[in-house]
Amino acid sequence: xxxxxxxxxxxxxxxxxxxxxxxxxxxxxxxxxxxxxxxxxxxxxxxxxxxxxxxxxxxxxxxxxxxxxxxxxxxxxxxxxxxxxxxxxxxxxxxxxxxxxxxxxxxxxxxxxxxxxxxxxxxxxxxxxxxxxxxxxxxxxxxxxxxxxxxxxxxxxxxxxxxxxxxxxxxxxxxxxxxxxxxxxxxxxxxxxxxxxxxxxxxxxxxxxxxxxxxxxxxxxxxxxxxxxxxxxxxxxxxxxxxxxxx
Numbered sequence: 583x584x585x586x587x588x589x590x591x592x593x594x595x596x597x598x599x600x601x602x603x604x605x606x607x608x609x610x611x612x613x614x615x616x617x618x619x620x621x622x623x624x625x626x627x628x629x630x631x632x633x634x635x636x637x638x639x640x641x642x643x644x645x646x647x648x649x650x651x652x653x654x655x656x657x658x659x660x661x662x663x664x665x666x667x668x669x670x671x672x673x674x675x676x677x678x679x680x681x682x683x684x685x686x687x688x689x690x691x692x693x694x695x696x697x698x699x700x701x702x703x704x705x706x707x708x709x710x711x712x713x714x715x716x717x718x719x720x721x722x723x724x725x726x727x728x729x730x731x732x733x734x735x736x737x738x739x740x741x742x743x744x745x746x747x748x749x750x751x752x753x754x755x756x757x758x759x760x761x762x763x764x765x766x767x768x769x770x771x772x773x774x775x776x777x778x779x780x781x782x783x784x785x786x787x788x789x790x791x792x793x794x795x796x797x798x799x800x801x802x803x804x805x806x807x808x809x810x811x812x813x814x815x816x817x818x819x820x821x822x823x824x825x826x827x828x829x
Contacts, residue, residue, distance in 0.1 A: 584610060584633040584799060589659065611641045611729070617648050626655050631670055631736070632662035634772065635746040635782050635806040636799030637722040639732040646674025662742040662772065666696045673736070695775065695811065700740035702817065703809040707745045709818050715825050720799060721745040744772050746806040749825065753802040756781050758828035765812055765820040772808040777817055780806050
């Protein structure tokens with residue numbers, strides 16, 4: 583169940599109040615598990631194209647085939663890559679008219695913003711792999727990540743501006759890192775022109791039951807970044823000093 587925290591909350595707590603229930607699978611790319619979960623009352627399959635915050639990439643085309651075989655639509659949350667990097671409708675997903683309208687609002691500058699922010703996100707992810715105290719880096723555009731093959735298929739120009747990483751220690755070390763950044767802002771949004779930093783267990787996934795954390799790739803020593811338009815060297819220097827000073 584590799585989903586954004588608010589989506590888990592909506593499917594698990596909010597929508598059931600209106601008689602709408604969701605069945606979760608731990609891995610959306612386990613097609614057999616997905617198909618086995620479909621029942622007579624199933625109305626749709628829902629996934630994120632690029633999961634937030636793990637950045638795992640969904641096999642959209644295969645999921646669409648499963649959905650259509652059962653006469654239901656595939657709904658894809660495409661927030662992280664945006665239509666600049668991926669258009670799920672081209673692989674069999676449905677298109678929301680309202681979301682299409684929202685995307686049009688910032689369309690004029692989308693290509694320029696995404697190009698720079700994606701390049702910066704990739705550079706930061708690569709850099710973090712060699713930073714002391716950083717244990718793992720989650721950015722599916724890096725080689726050797728669990729869904730790299732799907733990245734090559736669906737997102738050859740990049741996966742978006744979101745990445746996450748785990749650090750040594752515990753949530754106290756994470757809090758010191760968050761408190762010490764100067765360029766990054768502590769805001770749970772993504773896709774901003776500013777670079778943002780949060781600890782998901784205290785922000786985006788604070789209402790998600792802890793037993794869902796593993797499937798979502800979330801832990802108390804995980805930090806999520808959303809990369810903006812600032813100078814790449816300023817962003818790297820800010821992370822380096824914050825991490826070094828947290829131990």
